[in-house]
Amino acid sequence: MTDVQTDPFADIRPYQDNEVQAAILRLIADQEFIDAIIHYRFPHLAGSFGWMLSPVVKFFLKRKWAKLNSVAKVQLQVAAFMEQMIAKSTTEVSCSGIEHLDPKQAYLFISNHRDIAMDPALVNWSLHQQGFATVRIAIGDNLLRKACATELMKLNKSFIVKRGAKGPREMLKNLSQLSAYIKHSLEEGQSIWIAQKEGRAKDGNDETDPAILKMFYMEGKKRGEPFSAYLANLKIVPVCLSYEFDPCDKDKVHELWHKQQHGNYQKGEFEDIDTIIKGIVGFKGRVHVAFGKPLSSIPDDADTLAAQIDQQIWQGYRLFPINYLAAGSTEQQPDSKTQELWQTRLNSVSPEAQVLLTKMYAAPVEKQHKLT
Known part of the structure; x- marks a missing residue:
């Protein structure tokens, strides 16, 4: 593999074609990867017969992936999986704003974040459906504790955001490398x-x-460029994802409630992996991906720019009956089915945590009201 001396991004960038096989x-x-597949695909057989299934799964994967020798071919496999997943876990996936984008231009998509894997996957799906190239995905190294997770993510055009710096100097070095890599990708014509x-x-509070x-500007500062001019060249596009139902809502509320009561929350060893899987396979109802307009007028400071991005994200919310119901809004009267689904969701968490669940689903309505 390429080392960091000849490739300054070797330890964080996605795999290239010659590294795929x-x-x-x-x-x-x-074996941990094979065991995970058996556990999630054949949960009733994993314990007693896992040792028998293991060679079968390996043989199947070798045949299925034998011809995957490029990033593009991996992406086509991911697209096929996404099609199956969308059919099983959503009732509709819609998209808006893509007419403001140029397929030949690389963009820096800055998105609200509700689901670990599905947010970038749905952005990629929407772009792919409209004939755009897929994006490179920023992913925190806290999600890559397992070697197989790193392999999977780097195969799927993900690059690593190092979060475990041991001191200010190391943190500065990591952020500087990340800033340079984002600019390098955009210059290569690869969206982020x-x-x-x-x-x-x-808590549903989407704020930049x-x-x-x-961090984006660190490379610009090194190049001696003004903040507004450098950020303008990054072609920033705000993106808003709206999920009618959040498959992980109960877990999010549990974590928030635990932090309120105890001041912290310690994740279990496999909690992130379980959350990723739940987000992928869990029922989401209707989903909307709203692409904002590329930001052309960039202010001179990060706080004002963050507010501009927030404004486009909040404008992009697709509001569903459950959002209006949680917000106590009279703008849209929910039908009996929505009321029943909402009551079931409320009953799934403790009475004390119900206020947190309500705030989570009400937040998009309140943010749009804030704009008007």
Whole structure:
């Protein structure tokens, strides 16, 4: 593999075409990866007969992935999986605003963040459906504790955001490398997806962290360019994802409630993986992906720019009956089925946590009201 001396981004960038087959072979040889497939595909057989299924799964994967020798071919496999997943876990996926984009232009998509895997996957799906190239995806290294997770993500055009710096100097080095890589990707004609702040908005409060925007500028500052001019050249496009139902809402509320009561929350060893799977296969109802207009007029400071991005994201919300119901709004009268579904969701969490669930689903309505 390429080392960092000849490739300054070797330790964070996605795999290139000449690295795909070796990565796939490492995945198939990773017993933890094979065990995970058996566990989630054949849960009733995993315990007693896992040892029997293991060679069968490996043989199947070798045949299925034998001809995957480029990033483009991996992306086509992902697209086929997405089609099946969307059919099973949603009633509709819609898209708006893509007419403002040029298929020949690379963009920096800054998105609200509700689901670990599905947010960038649905952005990619929407772009792919309209004939656009897929994006490179920013993913935190906290989600890559397992070797197989790293292989999978880097095969799927993901690049690593290092979050575990041991001191200010290391943090500065990591952020500088990340800033340079984002600019390098855009100069290569590769669009980027990144969340508007670190971690999912578990309370539904989608607000851009100005620190993200300052990170983008680190490379510009090194080049001696003004903040507004450099950020304008990044072709920033705000993106808003709206899910009618959040498959992980109960877990988010549990975490928020635990933090309120105890001041912190310690995740289980496999909690992130379980959350990713639940988000992928869980029922989402209707989903909407709203692409904003590329930002052409960039202010001179990160706080004002963050507010501009927020405004487009909030305008992009697709509001569903359950949002109006949670917000107590009279703008749209929910039918009996929506009321029943909402009551079932409320009953799934403790009475004390119900207010947090209500705030989560009401937030998009309140944000749009804030704009008007």
